[in-house]
Amino acid sequence: MRFDVDMHGWVRQARRLPSPNCDARPCGMPVCLLVIHCISLPRGCYGGAAVAQLFANTLDTQADPRLADLAGLRVSSHFLIRRDGELLQFVSGHQRAWHAGVSCWQGRPGCNDFSIGVELEGVDDGPYTDAQYEVLAALQQGLLGAYPLRAQAAHSDIAPGRKTDPGPGFEWSRASAQLERVAR
Numbered sequence: 001m002r003f004d005v006d007m008h009g010w011v012r013q014a015r016r017l018p019s020p021n022c023d024a025r026p027c028g029m030p031v032c033l034l035v036i037h038c039i040s041l042p043r044g045c046y047g048g049a050a051v052a053q054l055f056a057n058t059l060d061t062q063a064d065p066r067l068a069d070l071a072g073l074r075v076s077s078h079f080l081i082r083r084d085g086e087l088l089q090f091v092s093g094h095q096r097a098w099h100a101g102v103s104c105w106q107g108r109p110g111c112n113d114f115s116i117g118v119e120l121e122g123v124d125d126g127p128y129t130d131a132q133y134e135v136l137a138a139l140q141q142g143l144l145g146a147y148p149l150r151a152q153a154a155h156s157d158i159a160p161g162r163k164t165d166p167g168p169g170f171e172w173s174r175a176s177a178q179l180e181r182v183a184r
């Protein structure tokens with residue numbers, strides 16, 4: 001498996017679902033950090049359209065009480081890796097996706113400025129699939145060819161006390177060895 005990033009920051013092999021929830025990175029800001037997340041909507045429900053709808057601002061948050069607290073949220077991630085390994089891309093790597101929120105890494109606040117966000121379809125107290133690890137590793141390789149990434153962190157590493165994803169079920173040893181986990 002091999003992923004290539006085109007000159008506009010899109011992975012050629014990913015399903016492209018552009019999100020409006022993005023903007024420009026600060027001028028000249030190197031993309032040095034990969035942030036690993038998990039998401040599923042409703043929580044623990046896999047394979048549906050709700051996550052893509054959330055990032056497109058088309059999610060009907062009234063349809064299910066479990067989605068009510070997402071009303072009005074404007075968020076996105078660069079990538080989502082589904083349980084079966086399908087790779088979706090919502091925001092160009094050149095752009096700033098809105099995935100990390102209030103966050104800090106190595107003393108630098110605002111991690112969205114300099115990171116790429118990867119969501120794994122899952123829950124923060126459960127395991128991930130072999131297909132997800134395979135796609136993540138290939139994605140990391142592809143991104144390393146396009147951006148000066150030097151570390152990876154969990155969302156919970158950069159937003160401690162506020163976020164718990166991707167959780168203890170994520171096996172860091174199965175992510176790219178070229179990207180060391182640097183938590184703070």
Ligand SMILES: [Zn+2]
Nearest residue numbers: 037038155165
């Ligand atoms: Zn997260």
